[in-house]
Amino acid sequence: MFCACAEQKSTPETAETPPAVSFLPAEEVLRKYEFFSLKTDSYALPEVYAEVIPFLKQAADVTDTIFQIQAYGHLSTLLDSISDPTLQQLIKINYGPYDRINNHFPLLPGIKPKPSGANFYPPRLTAAQFDRLTTPGKTSSYTLLTRDVNDKLIVVPYHIAFREYHERISHYLRQAAAPLPEGPLKYYLYLRADAFYRDQYGASEYAWLDNYEEPLDLIIGPMETYEDQFMGYKSAYQSVLLVKNNEGDDPAYFTSLVPEFQRKLPVSAPLRPSVSESPDIIQFYDLIYAKGLFNAGPKSIGLTFPSGNKMYPDKGVRRILLSNILKAKFEKIVIPVSDVLIAPSQRHHVQIQAFSRLSLFHEIAHGLGVKRVAGEKTTVQEALKQYASLMEEEKADVLGLYMIIELLKDGRLQGQPEDYYVTFLASVLRSARFGNSSDHGRGNMMIFNYFLASGAFYYSSPTGTYFVNADLIPPTTEELIRKIITIQGEGDFNEARAWIRSEGQVKPELSQNLLKLESARVPVDIIFEQ
Numbered sequence: 001m002f003c004a005c006a007e008q009k010s011t012p013e014t015a016e017t018p019p020a021v022s023f024l025p026a027e028e029v030l031r032k033y034e035f036f037s038l039k040t041d042s043y044a045l046p047e048v049y050a051e052v053i054p055f056l057k058q059a060a061d062v063t064d065t066i067f068q069i070q071a072y073g074h075l076s077t078l079l080d081s082i083s084d085p086t087l088q089q090l091i092k093i094n095y096g097p098y099d100r101i102n103n104h105f106p107l108l109p110g111i112k113p114k115p116s117g118a119n120f121y122p123p124r125l126t127a128a129q130f131d132r133l134t135t136p137g138k139t140s141s142y143t144l145l146t147r148d149v150n151d152k153l154i155v156v157p158y159h160i161a162f163r164e165y166h167e168r169i170s171h172y173l174r175q176a177a178a179p180l181p182e183g184p185l186k187y188y189l190y191l192r193a194d195a196f197y198r199d200q201y202g203a204s205e206y207a208w209l210d211n212y213e214e215p216l217d218l219i220i221g222p223m224e225t226y227e228d229q230f231m232g233y234k235s236a237y238q239s240v241l242l243v244k245n246n247e248g249d250d251p252a253y254f255t256s257l258v259p260e261f262q263r264k265l266p267v268s269a270p271l272r273p274s275v276s277e278s279p280d281i282i283q284f285y286d287l288i289y290a291k292g293l294f295n296a297g298p299k300s301i302g303l304t305f306p307s308g309n310k311m312y313p314d315k316g317v318r319r320i321l322l323s324n325i326l327k328a329k330f331e332k333i334v335i336p337v338s339d340v341l342i343a344p345s346q347r348h349h350v351q352i353q354a355f356s357r358l359s360l361f362h363e364i365a366h367g368l369g370v371k372r373v374a375g376e377k378t379t380v381q382e383a384l385k386q387y388a389s390l391m392e393e394e395k396a397d398v399l400g401l402y403m404i405i406e407l408l409k410d411g412r413l414q415g416q417p418e419d420y421y422v423t424f425l426a427s428v429l430r431s432a433r434f435g436n437s438s439d440h441g442r443g444n445m446m447i448f449n450y451f452l453a454s455g456a457f458y459y460s461s462p463t464g465t466y467f468v469n470a471d472l473i474p475p476t477t478e479e480l481i482r483k484i485i486t487i488q489g490e491g492d493f494n495e496a497r498a499w500i501r502s503e504g505q506v507k508p509e510l511s512q513n514l515l516k517l518e519s520a521r522v523p524v525d526i527i528f529e530q
């Protein structure tokens with residue numbers, strides 16, 4: 001619902017394509033987006049930092065090309081075959097001929113469903129064939145699988161498959177680092193430049209964790225595994241260029257509460273392992289440039305790096321909230337959604353501060369819960385495979401709401417509970433429109449369906465709108481947390497799969513109501529103008 005930050009891997013699940021329907025005109029599809037200009041007014045960058053931005057953008061543009069190859073392949077031949085400029089624009093937006101905010105539905109006739117493994121694996125590779133492969137590196141986040149001239153499966157490291165691109169990225173990062181003053185950003189950029197030569201990113205990730213005081217920041221390279229829906233192993237390339245935003249809440253106090261909340265989680269003791277007393281760092285930034293995976297599909301309000309299960313015991317991770325994207329999503333989508341689907345008597349509870357704090361606590365909640373199956377060395381990601389990311393995002397949404405509820409109870413957070421509850425519902429409805437092509441969308445459907453079944457959310461047929469029953473939100477939240485963390489802590493793959501397949505769907509009643517948003521021309525998501 002609020003962010004983009006997780007992981008996935010084994011039984012293949014091909015992206016679902018809706019039943020055959022007439023294809024919408026490209027102009028109609030494009031209307032589902034609202035264009036948003038990436039800029040910032042919150043911080044005057046020192047001149048030397050402003051001067052290196054062009055080099056960082058050039059490096060980011062190279063990762064964009066690599067991601068295009070990973071997601072689909074080179075687009076030039078496809079684009080040359082299309083005369084409609086709007087359709088060309090849509091294909092570029094989606095990094096291929098599939099609508100990422102509509103279950104990867106093909107954008108034009110004659111296109112086969114998107115492979116669940118994107119372009120990370122050779123065509124027609126089965127899970128059984130993958131499991132039989134004994135070649136080292138097949139599960140690495142930084143390798144491709146392909147076939148040699150004899151049709152034999154082989155594993156190719158990213159630094160070999162994309163050598164030319166890696167050299168260019170390294171060159172631009174060094175050019176950016178050279179004029180910068182001595183400090184964490186300069187050190188990180190040099191280490192990151194070296195990392196691309198052998199796909200060894202640990203040292204640069206560790207250095208990046210110290211870059212929290214500089215006004216400019218960059219996350220670049222292969223990271224999240226969302227694009228790999230076949231096995232969930234392969235990292236996609238992306239670049240995120242950031243300028244620090246000094247407005248709004250200071251997250252430091254709230255992050256300091258992580259150990260306390262870990263101890264009081266409403267789950268059994270084995271599912272409450274201790275956490276470091278040094279909490280993760282969470283900060284607000286403005287996004288000024290995004291390429292690759294971060295620019296594809298539903299746009300995220302936040303991110304976590306290092307991603308996946310990578311965490312350094314002495315430093316944890318850094319979690320970043322994007323102030324300008326958060327504000328854009330609220331104004332352009334959340335408010336219009338609530339004007340159509342939230343009961344008129346509760347619409348005034350949809351508040352920007354509540355949306356911002358729900359986003360903040362989503363990020364904090366990623367540091368809570370279990371990372372490994374209880375009593376085992378197996379990670380939750382390894383146990384839940386391709387469902388791990390979805391379950392983690394669902395957990396963060398619900399656990400973030402739980403933290404807010406508890407802080408409101410003892411007065412450590414001010415505001416009306418209904419502001420948070422109704423804003424939570426409005427954002428769940430917003431994310432429902434992303435469909436099955438998004439882990440965040442499916443996770444939000446599981447939340448929505450659970451809250452609806454409990455009566456915490458309910459639908460009024462006469463008004464065609466949804467209400468919040470404030471009395472039922474706290475107990476329902478605790479019940480759902482218990483269910484999610486139990487599945488994670490027990491590593492119950494079969495239970496996760498069954499639950500997601502049953503409840504991670506937009507059901508008929510909601511589907512009909514979401515059509516009202518289309519009639520009202522409420523955008524599904526934003527497109528970055530950069």
